[in-house]
Amino acid sequence: MNIALEARSLTKTYGRTKAVDSLDFEVSAGIVTGFLGPNGAGKTTTMRLLLGLVRPDGGEGLVFGDPYRNLDAPARRVGALIDGAGFHPDRTALNHLQSVAAAAGVGTQRVDQVLEVCDLDRAAHRKVGGFSMGMRQRLGLATALLGEPDLLVLDEPANGLDPAGIRWLRGYLRSYAETGRTVFVSSHALAEVANVADEVIVVKEGRLVVHERTSQLLGRGRAVVVRVPDIERARTVLSRHGAEVESLGDNRLRVRGMNEDEISAVTLAADLEVTEMTITEQTLEEAFLGLVDDEGGHRD
Amino acid sequence: MIELLRSESKKTLTTKGSFILVASAVGVVALVAASTVLSMPPENLDGPIHDQVAYFVGSIVVAVFALMMGVRSFTDEFRHGTIVATVLAIRSRTGLLVAKAIVSVGVVLIMSVLGLVTLVGVALSLSSVKGGELGLASSDWTAFVGFVGVMLVWTVIGIGLGAMVRNQVAGVVGALVWVLVIENFASGFVGEAARYMPGQLAHAVARVSGTTNLVAVLPAAGLFIGYAVVVCLAAGLMLDRRDVL
Numbered sequence: 001m002n003i004a005l006e007a008r009s010l011t012k013t014y015g016r017t018k019a020v021d022s023l024d025f026e027v028s029a030g031i032v033t034g035f036l037g038p039n040g041a042g043k044t045t046t047m048r049l050l051l052g053l054v055r056p057d058g059g060e061g062l063v064f065g066d067p068y069r070n071l072d073a074p075a076r077r078v079g080a081l082i083d084g085a086g087f088h089p090d091r092t093a094l095n096h097l098q099s100v101a102a103a104a105g106v107g108t109q110r111v112d113q114v115l116e117v118c119d120l121d122r123a124a125h126r127k128v129g130g131f132s133m134g135m136r137q138r139l140g141l142a143t144a145l146l147g148e149p150d151l152l153v154l155d156e157p158a159n160g161l162d163p164a165g166i167r168w169l170r171g172y173l174r175s176y177a178e179t180g181r182t183v184f185v186s187s188h189a190l191a192e193v194a195n196v197a198d199e200v201i202v203v204k205e206g207r208l209v210v211h212e213r214t215s216q217l218l219g220r221g222r223a224v225v226v227r228v229p230d231i232e233r234a235r236t237v238l239s240r241h242g243a244e245v246e247s248l249g250d251n252r253l254r255v256r257g258m259n260e261d262e263i264s265a266v267t268l269a270a271d272l273e274v275t276e277m278t279i280t281e282q283t284l285e286e287a288f289l290g291l292v293d294d295e296g297g298h299r300d
Numbered sequence: 301m302i303e304l305l306r307s308e309s310k311k312t313l314t315t316k317g318s319f320i321l322v323a324s325a326v327g328v329v330a331l332v333a334a335s336t337v338l339s340m341p342p343e344n345l346d347g348p349i350h351d352q353v354a355y356f357v358g359s360i361v362v363a364v365f366a367l368m369m370g371v372r373s374f375t376d377e378f379r380h381g382t383i384v385a386t387v388l389a390i391r392s393r394t395g396l397l398v399a400k401a402i403v404s405v406g407v408v409l410i411m412s413v414l415g416l417v418t419l420v421g422v423a424l425s426l427s428s429v430k431g432g433e434l435g436l437a438s439s440d441w442t443a444f445v446g447f448v449g450v451m452l453v454w455t456v457i458g459i460g461l462g463a464m465v466r467n468q469v470a471g472v473v474g475a476l477v478w479v480l481v482i483e484n485f486a487s488g489f490v491g492e493a494a495r496y497m498p499g500q501l502a503h504a505v506a507r508v509s510g511t512t513n514l515v516a517v518l519p520a521a522g523l524f525i526g527y528a529v530v531v532c533l534a535a536g537l538m539l540d541r542r543d544v545l
Contacts, residue, residue, distance in 0.1 A: 048543075048544075048545075051388060053384065053387065053388070053543065053544045053545070054543040054544070054545070055541065055543060069391075071391075072391070073391075074388060074389065074390070074391065075388065075389045078388070080384075080388055082384055083384075084381075085381070085384070085385060086380050086381015086382045086383070086384060086385070087380060087381070087382060088311075088315055088376065088380045088382055089380070090314075090315040090316055090317075091311075091314050091315055092314070095310065095314035096382075098310055099307050099310040099311045099314065100307070100385050100386070100389050102303055102304075102306040102307035102310055103303060103304055103306075103307035103386060103389040103390050104303075104389040104390075105303045143385050146389075147389075
């Protein structure tokens with residue numbers, strides 16, 4: 001699979017703080033990758049490093065195999081929305097987009113298209129100073145989309161969007177990746193990432209915590225809750241077969257490390273009665289908090 | 301480069317800032333010219349325009365606005381955060397510096413010509429009303445070419461300063477302090493060397509009277525342009541190496 005983004009031992013220090021600490025990961029092309037971490041984990045700095053906005057103290061960031069600044073037509077390869085896009089408050093949305101489009105060598109027809117895609121066509125002639133945060137986010141996304149890029153790098157794009165906007169964004173990012181293009185998106189809205197991301201990269205204190213498929217990450221917290229009359233014997237039998245067993249009271253046990261078929265086989269062989277069996281999945285939020293707590297850090 | 305020029309022109313023409321600076325420059329020049337001419341006795345209103353106090357003060361006023369026009373070209377982008385979208389869309393930050401310089405120089409060309417026309421118009425008409433004998437001499441025309449050229453170079457210096465300083469308030473205040481304070485008191489500190497300072501070189505090129513011991517026009521023009529080149533080279537280097545936040 002082609003690699004769209006690559007962090008190779010990426011390091012950035014501000015004063016005494018290591019914002020990004022020998023970070024290594026690869027983002028595969030053609031999928032949506034979520035970039036998660038608590039506040040101050042180094043997500044925005046990592047994105048800035050990958051886009052050549054910030055010079056690394058060590059390592060390198062590559063976009064389609066090259067440093068960003070070596071890309072021939074950067075806006076056609078990468079569209080980015082970093083840390084809430086900036087706009088001149090006196091400039092209209094249309095003029096903002098036209099000025100960026102001109103710099104990127106993109107025709108004005110594309111400006112009209114992105115305004116429509118981001119539902120800003122009716123606000124095109126309004127000054128950005130009067131925009132709500134959600135409208136500013138949409139304009140930031142419209143700016144990122146101008147060059148019809150192969151890769152979207154979006155930092156907290158759901159910030160300020162209303163529920164309808166978040167749903168629209170989720171659908172848009174999904175359909176963007178379905179056309180073979182790549183989305184790398186950081187977010188605090190973990191449920192949204194769970195819905196849209198194929199893979200998840202979790203960082204904390206500038207270091208990589210985990211990089212795996214979203215389904216794998218969610219599967220880590222998969223458990224089976226069984227109700228058994230003889231709870232002590234059930235605990236012994238299941239533990240002997242390598243399961244992690246936790247008592248929930250009311251004759252219920254939460255079993256991790258064995259699936260429902262394995263539990264059935266073991267309890268049947270041990271002539272244990274099971275009166276109820278329920279499969280529980282953890283949410284991305286639970287998985288995320290579990291990971292960052294395991295690392296011993298704070299969370300917001 | 302054509303794409304960058306289109307983009308920078310669009311930015312310049314789609315906010316009020318540039319128009320306000322041009323209008324303000326012309327307004328202040330009119331005010332300065334009127335007040336200096338009206339405050340002088342008619343017998344002193346004699347000789348070519350570039351020998352007059354109004355021309356001296358007017359050249360400083362337009363220089364200040366030209367510097368501000370240059371400084372705000374980059375500092376506006378850093379202030380409002382548009383610099384991120386700009387540098388992500390382009391290949392060369394040096395190209396951006398050149399494009400901004402060309403577009404700002406174009407605006408300042410209009411501003412300085414309008415300022416000059418206003419200055420001369422106000423000075424001549426008020427002198428005539430007061431019974432003075434101010435008139436356009438042949439030496440005025442070469443002075444005027446120098447005047448406009450000087451403003452264009454100040455703009456380029458402002459562009460470089462803005463790219464290096466990035467903070468708009470610091471950039472504008474720094475430029476004002478330099479032109480209005482440091483240049484005027486420099487001779488007390490550096491003696492003869494003050495004639496090689498940018499403001500004094502600018503006076504020499506614009507043939508401003510009232511300042512003595514100026515460098516000859518051509519060497520002054522070369523040195524003044526040299527300052528602009530050095531500032532822009534430093535700015536280009538810093539733009540290329542510093543983080544864009």
